[in-house]
Amino acid sequence: MQDIPTFDEIRAAILRDTVSLNPDADVTADSDNYIRASSLASCATGQYAHQAWILKQFFPDTADTEYLERHCNLRGIRRKNATLAAGTASVTGNTGATIPADAQIRCGNLFYRVRTAVVIGIKGTATIEIIATEPGTAANQHEAVAGQFMSAPLGVATDVQIEQAAGGTDTETDSALLARLLELLRRPPAGGNKYDYKAWALSVDGVSSAYVYPLHRGLGTVDIVITSGNNVPSDEIVSKVQDYIDSVRPVTAKNSFVIKPDVTKVDVKVKVRLFGATLDRATADIRQALQEHFSAIKPGDSVIASQLEAVISDVPSVTDRKMTQPTTNLTAETSKKIEWFMLGKVDVSML
Template sequence: MQDIPTFEEIRTAILRDTVSLNPDADITPDSDNYIRASSLASCATGQYAHQAWILRQFFPDTADSEYLERHCNLRGIRRKNATLAAGKAIVIGNAGATVPAEAQIKCGNVFYTVRTAVVIGAKGTATVEIIATEPGTESNQYEAIAGQFMAAAAGVAADVQIESATGGTDTETDSALLARLLELLRRPPAGGNKYDYKAWALSVDGVTSAYVYPLHRGLGTVDIVITSDNNVPSDDIVSKVQDYIDSVRPVTAKNSFVIKPDVTKVNIVVKVRLSGASLEQATANIRQALKEHFSALKPGDSVIVSQLEAVVSDVSSVIDRKLTQPASNLIAEKNKKIEWFMLGSIDVSIL
């Protein structure tokens, strides 16, 4: 594409044409010709900019958000909405006391509501299903955390332990929306091959990645593993994906099954020799490096010890290391389940 002339280049061209038509014309900065040329150059610059903007909207990879959505709409793709995190919490209280539906739980700046009423059992505890009041990733809780009822019912303690809350996602970004459109353009619908199943799963709110395993349980079967916000999805999202795929998959397909990956935490124990950094600082850097490594692992990927050693060695303050756990490579189970290795605890000590 030809370079767009600058304001100064346009004005110089106008002044040059003016002198070409009238060699005696005054084109000094204080002249009328100079002022008129500046005005025309300003208008022309705006027109060039507008034409360049229009050209960018022709192509989805350079289009603004509004026009990217129009490109997607022409092909039946819509921007995915933010979703609510859902999970479980443990409450305590008197046996027989009722935890009412819609009771609100506060956890930091996030609020959850109880989905269905539950009666506390004889042991004085009960597990309740909860759902966030606002959509987004902020409401996800992947580890047990304390919360409190905003107004505890009679016989129910105010303190609550939220076991987990997953499936909260933000509104789909432009880059993610564009990636789905480009995938459709590169791999158009093909009557139900594995790429179609992936596209169907990714079109459902709350799904951020999908992995398809054709013939996983025999002829005519397809298993689809989905994740949400780079973690395990909620049961609600799994159910929605299952219902949608069942409605669009070929009738000749024997069975398709949407599943969560089975998470296995990998604990790291490593001894290091350091230079120019404290153990506390080095531990923080090693933890961040390992988080980045594990975040790139997909369900079904194995953990390779030599790669973990390389990750630790690449930390700037580490001059030597000895990894004692895991002691050998961890091969992900893919038959009875789809195993997903995630980072567990990290123990760093001096070598």
């Protein structure tokens, strides 16, 4: 694209033309010609900027949000909405006590509500289904955390243990929306190949990534593994994806199955020699570095022990290390299930 002239360049060109028409014209900085040229240059600069902005909107990879959405709408792609995290919680109380639907539970600054009424059993415990009151990834709980009823029902303890909550996602970003559009442009619909299945899955609210395994269970079968917010999706999201794919897949396809990845936690134990940092500080840095590494591991990927050692060695305060777990590479199971390795406990001690 041709470079847009600057304000000074435009004004200089106007003054040059003025002198060309009238060699005796005064074009000094305080002259009328100079002031008039400055005004015209200011208008021209705005017009150039507007034309450059219009040109950016022609192409989806440079378009602003509003026009990016219009590019996507023309091809049947819409921005995915944020979704609610859903999961389970354990409660205790008197046998026969009822926990009504919509009872609210607080966990820090997050709030959940009970989805369906539950009666506490003879053991004095019950498992309830919960769903976040606000959408977003913040409500996902990957490990058990404590919560409290906002107003505990009669005969029910106030304290609650939220076992897990998954499926919460934020509103789709411009970059993710653009990535889906570019994928469609580069790989247009092809009658049901694996890229079509991926595009169908990614179009459903709550799906962050999708991995397609053609013929995974034999001829005519397709397995689609989905994730949500870099974690396992909720049953509700899996059901929505399954229903949508069943409605758009080729009628000749024998079976298409949307599944969750099977998560395996990988504990890491390492002894380190440090310089310029405490053990607590180094442990936090090592865990963060490992978490970033594991976040790039997809369902079905293996864990390479030497890569973990390299990640730990790259932490600035670590001068030496000896990893004792895992000691060998971990190969993901993909025949009967799709295994997904995620970071577990990180145990760091001095070498």
